[in-house]
Amino acid sequence: xxxxxxxxxxxxxxxxxxxxxxxxxxxxxxxxxxxxxxxxxxxxxxxxxxxxxxxxxxxxxxxxxxxxxxxxxxxxxxxxxxxxxxxxxxxxxxxxxxxxxxxxxxxxxxxxxxxxxxxxxxxxxxxxxxxxxxxxxxxxxxxxxxxxxxxxxxxxxxxxxxxxxxxxxxxxxxxxxxxxxxxxxxxxxxxxxxxxxxxxxxxxxxxxxxxxxxxxxxxxxxxxxxxxxxxxxxxxxxxxxxxxxxxxxxxxxxxxxxxxxxxxxxxxxxxxxxxxxxxxxxxxxxxxxxxxxxxxxxxx
Amino acid sequence: xxxxxxxxxxxxxxxxxxxxxxxxxxxxxxxxxxxxxxxxxxxxxxxxxxxxxxxxxxxxxxxxxxxxxxxxxxxxxxxxxxxxxxxxxxxxxxxxxxxxxxxxxxxxxxxxxxxxxxxxxxxxxxxxxxxxxxxxxxxxxxxxxxxxxxxxxxxxxxxxxxxxxxxxxxxxxxxxxxxxxxxxxxxxxxxxxxxxxxxxxxxxxxxxxxxxxxxxxxxxxxxxxxxxxxxxxxxxxxxxxxxxxxxxxxxxxxxxxxxxxxxxxxxxxxxxxxxxxxxxxxxxxxxxxxxxxxxxxxxxxxxxxxxxxxxxxxxxxxxxxxxxxxxxxxxxxxxxxxxxxxxxxxxxxxxxxxxxxxxxxxxxxxxxxxxxxxxxxxxxxxxxxxxxxxxxxxxxxxxxxxxxxxxxxxxxxxx
Numbered sequence: 001x002x003x004x005x006x007x008x009x010x011x012x013x014x015x016x017x018x019x020x021x022x023x024x025x026x027x028x029x030x031x032x033x034x035x036x037x038x039x040x041x042x043x044x045x046x047x048x049x050x051x052x053x054x055x056x057x058x059x060x061x062x063x064x065x066x067x068x069x070x071x072x073x074x075x076x077x078x079x080x081x082x083x084x085x086x087x088x089x090x091x092x093x094x095x096x097x098x099x100x101x102x103x104x105x106x107x108x109x110x111x112x113x114x115x116x117x118x119x120x121x122x123x124x125x126x127x128x129x130x131x132x133x134x135x136x137x138x139x140x141x142x143x144x145x146x147x148x149x150x151x152x153x154x155x156x157x158x159x160x161x162x163x164x165x166x167x168x169x170x171x172x173x174x175x176x177x178x179x180x181x182x183x184x185x186x187x188x189x190x191x192x193x194x195x196x197x198x199x200x201x202x203x204x205x206x207x208x209x210x211x212x213x214x215x216x217x218x219x220x221x222x223x224x225x226x227x228x229x230x231x232x233x234x235x236x237x238x239x240x241x242x243x244x245x246x247x248x249x250x251x252x253x254x255x256x257x258x259x260x261x262x263x264x265x266x267x268x269x270x271x272x273x274x275x276x277x278x279x280x281x282x283x284x285x286x287x288x289x290x291x292x293x294x295x296x297x298x299x300x
Numbered sequence: 301x302x303x304x305x306x307x308x309x310x311x312x313x314x315x316x317x318x319x320x321x322x323x324x325x326x327x328x329x330x331x332x333x334x335x336x337x338x339x340x341x342x343x344x345x346x347x348x349x350x351x352x353x354x355x356x357x358x359x360x361x362x363x364x365x366x367x368x369x370x371x372x373x374x375x376x377x378x379x380x381x382x383x384x385x386x387x388x389x390x391x392x393x394x395x396x397x398x399x400x401x402x403x404x405x406x407x408x409x410x411x412x413x414x415x416x417x418x419x420x421x422x423x424x425x426x427x428x429x430x431x432x433x434x435x436x437x438x439x440x441x442x443x444x445x446x447x448x449x450x451x452x453x454x455x456x457x458x459x460x461x462x463x464x465x466x467x468x469x470x471x472x473x474x475x476x477x478x479x480x481x482x483x484x485x486x487x488x489x490x491x492x493x494x495x496x497x498x499x500x501x502x503x504x505x506x507x508x509x510x511x512x513x514x515x516x517x518x519x520x521x522x523x524x525x526x527x528x529x530x531x532x533x534x535x536x537x538x539x540x541x542x543x544x545x546x547x548x549x550x551x552x553x554x555x556x557x558x559x560x561x562x563x564x565x566x567x568x569x570x571x572x573x574x575x576x577x578x579x580x581x582x583x584x585x586x587x588x589x590x591x592x593x594x595x596x597x598x599x600x601x602x603x604x605x606x607x608x609x610x611x612x613x614x615x616x617x618x619x620x621x622x623x624x625x626x627x628x629x630x631x632x633x634x635x636x637x638x639x640x641x642x643x644x645x646x647x648x649x650x651x652x653x654x655x656x657x658x659x660x661x662x663x664x665x666x667x668x669x670x671x672x673x674x675x676x677x678x679x680x681x682x683x684x685x686x687x688x689x690x691x692x693x694x695x696x697x698x699x700x701x702x703x704x705x706x707x708x709x710x711x712x713x714x715x
Contacts, residue, residue: 006569024576032571048561050573073553094555095329104325158361159394179360179394 002127009272014096023052023088025075029066035059052088060084130156133181134195134269137208141249144192144212149173150183150258152270156201157264164210167194184258210251218247236260303304304470312351312682317460317467319681321598323672324546328599329554333547341617342381344548344578344609347371353563362554363387363586365398367566369405374565375582378574381495382489384418385584386455386593386605389438403444410449415582419486420455422476435485436475451494455608465596469611470544473626476517488611491581493559495616528627543621545614545675550587550602557609583609603713618675618682636660636683642691648649649698653691660684 025048028035035046038057046058046067058067060081062081067079072091079086133152142149160178164185165171172195173185195210215223222239230238240256243249250269257266268274327333350364357364368387375383381498392399407489454475458468471486542585548554558576562584565572585605586593593604602610623629630684639659643652661682668678 024558026568027575047567048570049564049576050577056679072555074551074559092553094331097330100326100328100330104322148646177394177396180358293575 023069023093024069025050025052025070026068028068030062032064034062036061054088054090056088058086058088060086065188129206130154130160130181130201131206132197132199132208133272134254135208135210135251136247139248140197140208140210141217141248142195142210142212142252142255143192144190144214146187146189147255148183148187148217148259149197150255151185151197151199152182152254153206154181155197155272156199156204158201161198161200161205163198163200164186165196165198166187167196169196219221219243219249233260233262237262237265240265244269250274301336312685314462315681315685316679319679320543321465322676323669324598327672328549329552330547331555334556341556341613343552343581344557344613345375345380345577346557346603346605346609347375347562347565347582347584348559348603349562349584349586349588349591351588352591353561353566356436356563356567359590360394362391362393364589365393365395365402367562368584369398369402371568371584372405372417374572374574375577375584376409376417378577378578378582379579380415380582381579382418382491382581383493384420384581384583384605384608386420386487386583386608388422388437388667389419389441390422390439392440397529403441406441406446406450407444408447410447415448416449416451416489418451418487419452420487421452421475423454423456423473433473434476436477436482438477442477449491449620450454453490454484455487455604457544457607457611459595463596465598466607467544467598469544471542479517481517482616486611487608489616491612492616494580495612509647520579540638543677543689544607544611545618545621545672546597546599547611547613548610549599550606552600556613557606565658581609618673621675621677623677623679624671632664632678636664636686640687644690644694649691649694652694653687656687657684660687 020194025046028046036046036059037046037052037057039053039055052058052069058069058079060067060079060083063081065081065084065260069079069088071077071079074131085159095268127148130153133154135151143256149164153160160177160183161174161176162178162183162185163171164172173188175183175185192212192214195212196207197210198205198207200206206298218226218239219242225238225242226235228235237260239264240253243256244253244265254269256262256268257269320372320395349367354360367610368385372385389397406419419441421439422437423433425433425435454470454473455468456473457466458470459465460467469488471488471489473483474481476482485593493591548557558580562574566690583605585603585608587603587605592605594601595604597607597610604702622634636656636659640652640656644660646652647655660680663682664678664683669680
């Protein structure tokens with residue numbers, strides 16, 4: 001069935017060097033016009049994922065230019081103007097039997113003693129409940145009216161489901177598939193009363209209470225600021241900053257910061273960077289500190 | 301020959317597994333494993349959702365459907381020879397619009413000579429012993445009518461229980477979907493049929509079986525009978541033909557594989573070349589750690605997508621692994637028996653086993669090595685074991701007869 005010559009030819013193959021794979025372009029920086037590839041007597045333009053041939057010359061004209069190429073061993077080579085011109089070399093010889101045997105013996109030997117272990121993570125990804133940022137487990141006050149509610153949380157696994165419900169559990173608005181760690185619920189008309197805000201990741205979720213109140217419940221200083229004749233963004237920026245000093249009003253501060261595009265304040269709130277609050281301010285709105293004593297509130 | 305009678309026993313199977321695993325380890329990535337076989341070996345490109353891509357995409361819980369769409373489009377426009385999508389599409393993704401766009405693209409797929417596209421069906425693993433791997437997970441794509449260029453296949457393989465290594469495949473699998481029992485061919489089976497352009501008749505007949513609906517799936521007993529026919533989850537190793545020949549390693553040089561990180565395609569702002577996918581078998585899969593799709597194989601760990609690549613190459617190039625013909629086997633056996641008989645009659649048992657062992661290693665191992673690239677398996681481990689066993693028997697017999705010998709000698713001394 002198998003002749004001696006064929007058998008001998010097969011054995012010869014063990015030592016024959018055969019062209020193995022090729023180089024290819026993984027990435028390059030900026031515009032393709034910064035690079036030239038000379039192939040024989042012609043210049044071809046560089047393209048991402050293009051195969052390179054032996055003898056191709058890559059020329060990088062710009063000092064900040066950079067080309068990443070991959071060789072047949074899956075090794076990444078980063079070329080800059082310092083390496084230019086780079087001539088694509090002959091492909092290395094393919095894997096050979098003796099190398100495989102040597103590697104096999106080495107891997108067997110290396111599994112003895114200290115090198116016989118590798119690190120793995122015994123962790124379940126599911127079931128982690130997302131937790132609200134800014135809104136707390138106590139009372140969270142929100143002004144009444146037509147509101148588009150901005151929600152932020154941490155933890156849990158996408159996709160998330162964010163819902164606003166009445167106190168009796170009736171669904172008002174929902175974002176069924178939320179990604180990332182923030183979402184904006186569609187605008188909804190909120191009257192005075194109690195509501196529930198829920199974020200869920202699969203079966204795991206968190207709920208906080210929202211208390212919708214009228215403007216009369218705002219701290220007196222906040223009400224005074226709102227009577228000032230200032231551009232709207234500056235006016236509400238000050239109000240938001242003031243409210244962020246009170247645990248109960250921080251969720252409202254987040255809404256104002258997001259609505260009026262006060263990005264720094266919003267980021268501070270999401271990062272938990274609040275102005276210092278006076279003791280007891282969580283329990284009572286009337287325990288409002290003196291506005292003048294809060295330099296943080298005057299910033300920005 | 302007596303050892304041969306116990307060929308299917310657990311410990312002999314382990315011995316043979318070790319021998320074949322070692323043969324694959326020696327042969328991995330060698331050009332000789334590409335240049336042999338029935339058909340010209342296909343070249344593979346692995347569009348790999350690696351850890352960098354996963355992080356670039358914001359570590360999503362599901363592989364984003366818009367990214368999948370961009371990868372398929374890239375392979376299609378690059379005129380790949382075949383595309384395999386080794387990503388579970390059972391559940392809808394994170395964005396309903398992206399789901400819809402992917403579904404719409406697939407329903408229109410193949411109208412302009414696009415390469416065949418294979419999607420994978422997944423199964424509920426079930427409770428051990430009760431309809432295990434029977435229930436097919438429905439896909440959100442089921443409600444769409446997919447064109448003829450899109451095939452459903454199953455990516456199921458068999459893990460050897462004692463060491464957790466994937467060595468065998470399921471070429472076909474029965475499963476229940478919407479109360480109907482259907483037959484789902486393996487990815488490599490459909491791929492081999494498509495790559496052969498209809499020249500492998502025994503494979504081709506399975507290619508369209510995914511559309512065959514057999515009977516009602518409600519009868520548990522009937523389903524388990526059909527599902528278990530030659531499809532045991534516990535591998536008895538009796539089925540040499542279900543064995544994959546692994547030749548394409550992961551993260552080691554392989555002449556027939558190029559691995560391209562997926563983010564280079566999905567996130568690029570440059571014009572892309574199609575050099576790396578043109579006329580190649582493109583497999584889209586994941587290797588990032590959270591995908592939980594890294595498995596043990598005889599040639600090391602690798603992502604499921606590369607197991608499929610190995611399976612496609614194994615079936616297409618080598619066919620099903622088979623032993624030598626009966627006549628050739630008897631010639632080999634008789635030769636070994638004669639050599640063993642001669643050495644054990646000529647030398648002491650230790651020297652005899654060394655000489656006979658050297659003969660097996662010097663004669664049988666090269667033959668086995670050479671024929672391996674044609675899909676033939678000549679076992680050399682069991683003959684070696686037989687030599688050692690024979691020596692143990694010979695030692696035992698010698699120990700039984702030695703006292704009598706010494707007694708005879710003692711009795712002769714006075715004379």
